[in-house]
Amino acid sequence: MDVVAGLAAFLSLPLALVAFTWYALRARRTGGGQSLMAPFEEIWDPVAHRTNVEVHAEAQRTPETPSPGDPPAGESPGRE
Numbered sequence: 020m021d022v023v024a025g026l027a028a029f030l031s032l033p034l035a036l037v038a039f040t041w042y043a044l045r046a047r048r049t050g051g052g053q054s055l056m057a058p059f060e061e062i063w064d065p066v067a068h069r070t071n072v073e074v075h076a077e078a079q080r081t082p083e084t085p086s087p088g089d090p091p092a093g094e095s096p097g098r099e
């Protein structure tokens with residue numbers, strides 16, 4: 020029984036590293052890595068967490084109205 024417990028303890032570190040590597044590659048490929056570390060980031064660095072929330076919200080927004088100074092829709096800039 021001691022051999023099984025020792026083997027399980029010995030193999031747990033490489034298995035955990037493989038699992039974290041797999042998750043990191045998956046998160047980078049799909050862009051969904053924020054959800055796993057968000058609670059820890061909120062605990063240890065709440066300002067950075069709030070900043071990341073705002074950055075992600077801004078990235079998902081689409082401009083509905085043109086900014087002041089933008090050319091009207093259908094008109095290309097530099098064309099007179």
